Amino acid sequence: MRQLSYRDALNEALDEAMAADERVYLIGEDIGIYGGGFGVTQGLQAKYGKSRVRDTPISESALTGVAVGSAMTGLRPIVELQFSDFITIAMDQLVNQAAKVHYMSGGQLKVPLVLRTAGGSGTGAGSQHSQSLENWLAHIPGLKVVQPATAYDAKGLLHAAIADDNPVIIYEHKLCYQEMSQVPESYYEIPLGVADIKREGTDVTLVATSIMVYKALEAAEQVANDISVEVIDPRTLVPLDIETLLASVAKTRRVIVVTESVKRGGFGGEIVAQIAESDVARTLKQPIRRLGGEAVPMPVAAELEQLAIPQVTTIVEALYQMSQGGEDEHEVN
Template sequence: MRELTYLAAITEALDEALDEDEHVFLMGEDIALYGGGFGATKGLFNKYGAERIRNTPISESALAGAAVGAAMTGMRPIIEIQFSDFITIAMDQLVNQAAKIHYMYGGKVSVPLVMRTAAGSGTGHAAQHSQSLENWTAHIPGLKVVQPSTPYDAKGLLHAAIEDNNPVMFYEHKLSYRLMGDVPAEKYVIPLGVADVKRSGQDITVVATGIMVQKSLAAAEQLAAEGISLEVVDPRTLVPLDTKTILASVQKTGRLLIVHEAVKRSGFGGEIASIVAESSAFYALKKPIQRLGGKAIPMPYQKELEHQAIPQVEDILIAAHQLMK
C-alpha cells in the first residue's frame, strides 16, 4: 500500500468528496489559491473553481453561520477554521444553532456540516493558537466529535463525517500533518463511533487521543523492552464513543491510563474514567485509574515550557511504572 502524509490524506478525502457529490463545497479563510493555513486545500481551487472552494472574510462567526444556513437548505458544507482556538468566535452558531436545529425542528431539518480545524500545541504558536478544546464540543448534545491520529484514520473518518447528516467537529492535530502512513488510493469510510486498538497488550490499557496516540505507541515500544505490555486504544471519535472496546480492554489488563493533550482539569479523560468506574470493568482494576493531561496554564510560547505543559513520552513511562508497582 502507498504511503501518504496525514495532510495529503485530508486533501485526498476532500477531493474525492467534491468529485462525488455536487452538494459538497468548502468555505474558509485563504483556502482558495493559498490552499489554507496548513495547505490542506492546495490544488482544489484550480480543479473545482470559486463556486465550490469559497474564500471567506476573517470572521469565524459569519463562516459558521453561513455553513449552518447552507446545510439546512440541502448543501453539505465543509468549513475550515484555521486554528481550533477560533471556534470560540463561532460557538453560538455551532452550539446554539447547528447542534439544536434538527431537534427543535422536530427532525424535519438536518445540518450536515463538517468543521475542520487544526488543534494542539508543539508548533510554538503560543497561548491563543495552541489549545485543545475538543471537550467543549463533546459536551454539546447534537455535535459529533472526531480526532484522527493517523493518515489512514484521517481519510476514512473525514469521509464518514462528510456523509453524516449531523454537524461534525473534526480536529486535526498540527503535529500530525507530517505523519506518514498507509492510505488506500480508493475511497473508504471508517464509521464514527468505532475505536481502534493501535497496539495489543496485556498489562496496561492506555486510552489516548490525537497526537498522544503516537506518544503512547512510542512509550509502548520502550516498555516492551522491560517486559511491560501496553495496549493502546484510540477512540478516534469522542462522540459517539466506543465504550465497548475501552471496557473490554480494561477487563483484560486490569490497569488504565488515559492520556490527552487537553488540560487535565475537566478534560475528556475524566469522562472515560467515570465510564469505567460506573461499569463492571471497575472490579477488574488492580490499581486506581491514572490520567495524564495538559497543565492548567495558557500554552507557553517558549519551546521547552511548551514541552513541559503537556504529557510527553517520559510522562507515560513514569505513569506506566507506577501502575505496575
C-alpha cells in the same frame, strides 16, 4: 499499499467527496489560492472553482453561519477554521444553532455540516493558537466530535463525517499533518464511534487521543521488555466506543488515559468516569490514572510547551507506577 501524509490524505478525501457530490463545498479563510493554513485544500479551488472553494473574510462567526444555513437547505458544507482556538468565535452558530436545529424542528431539518480545525501545541504558536478545546464541543448534545491521529484514520473518518447528516467537528492536530501511514487509493469510510487498537498488550491499557497516540506508542515500545501495553485510540470522542475500551480494561485490569487537553475538566475525565461506572471497575488492580495538560495558558517557548503537556517520559513513568503492586486477584466488593 502506498504511504501518504495526513495532510494529503485529507486533501484526497476532500477531492473525492467534491467529485462525487456537487452539493459538497468548502468555505474558510485562505483555503483557495493559498491552500489553507496548513495546506490541506491545496489545488482544490483551481479544480472546482471559487463557487465551491470559497475564501471568506476573517469572520469565523459569519462563515460558520453561512455553512449552517446552507446545510439546512440541502448543501453539504465543509468549514475550515485555521486554528481550533478560533472556534470560540463561532460557538453560537455551532452550539445554539447547528447542534439544536434537528431537534427543535422535530426532525424536519438536518445540518450535514463538517467543521475541520487544527488544534494542539508543539509549534510555538502561543496561547491563542495552541489550545485543545475538543472537550467543549464534546459536551454539546447534537454535535459529533472526531480526532484522527493517522493519515489512514483521517481520510476514512473525514469521508464518514461528510456522509453524516449531523454536524461533525474534526480536530486535526498540527503535528499530525506530516505523519505518514498506509492509505488506500480507493474511497473508504471509518464509521464514527469505532475505536482502534493501535498496539495489543496484556498488562496495561493505555487510552490516548490525537498526537498522544504517537507518544503512547513510543512509551509502550520503551517499556516493552517489562510491560505489555495495549494502546487504544478512540478516534471519535462523540460517539465514544466505550465497549472496546472496557473489553481491553477487562483484560489488563489496569488503565491510563492520556490527552493533551488540560486535565481539569478534560475529556480524559469522561473516559475515566465511564470506566469507573462500569462493572469492569470492580476488577481493577490499580486505581485509574489520568494524564493531561497543565492548567496554564500554552507558552511559546518550546521548553515550557513541553512541560505543559504529557511527554513520552511522563507516560513511561506512569506505566511503571501502574505496573507495580496490585497483584492481589481478589475483586473489589
